[in-house]
Amino acid sequence: MLSMESTRIQKDMEDRFNCPICLSPRLKMVVGLCQHRVCDSCLYEDSGKLSLTVCPVCQEEGCFPKTRPIIPEDSILAQRRLGVVTCLNDGCEEEMWEWELHEHQR
Template identity: 50%
Template sequence: MSSETMFSSLTKEQIALEQRFNCIVCLCPRLQMVYGLCQHRVCVSCLYSESGAIRLSMLKCPICQNSNVFPPWKPDILEDTIELQKCLGIRQCSGCTMELWDWEIENHEEYCQKKKQVPKTPSNNKKIKFLTRSESARKSRSSTDKDCDLSPRQTRSRRVVGSRMLARLRSFRK
């Protein structure tokens, strides 16, 4: 599949999701949606006023014009319904809490005025240096020598004992 074909199919899928799951009034993706008896969906902010009462313009469904299909007072939106919207790909901007599709949020957050700036710490910029086995062995030996405060003679005798133990262990393998 060519990248152009994949891009056009992705765009078709995005358009299909937007047409099916956006609010039918404001045409925006929303996490809090209310289903009418007619099965049309409208977001809470378009359907209800600040007091929680249904707006007079919403006494009829905007699509089918049936009367009294939405609850007269703002219902509690179940967490499952919000999770379903999130599964579909609706996300909230971390700064302004605007609700957008996954494919829109990254672009929005670049220019969002209320986006929380994450300070860069020097620890995030440090590069990790991986040691070879011999380097790590030398480093561990030198650190144990420093920690134990052994004399050079004691350190040498410790190494001899260690090498003798290794020789014994190897003899058991044979």
């Protein structure tokens, strides 16, 4: 059973580091000029073109690159250190918080 402090920390991490569109943690997050973070799969179409014209959090225009950027490896590593993991089940590449993995694999 999680302590109240652990639950509060997990909730804070989810609020701060989940994508504001899909509400999930992702390894490939894009930081806008407004400093809000959105996952690349929510921001960009399959073609790599930007699908949003405004930030989904602050409604600021022109915050994100018009084409999908290459996410630096150190940014992905930072997400992993925060606790974002990828499911290791065959065929499942869903990303989630480390504390959600056990429940997901059931």
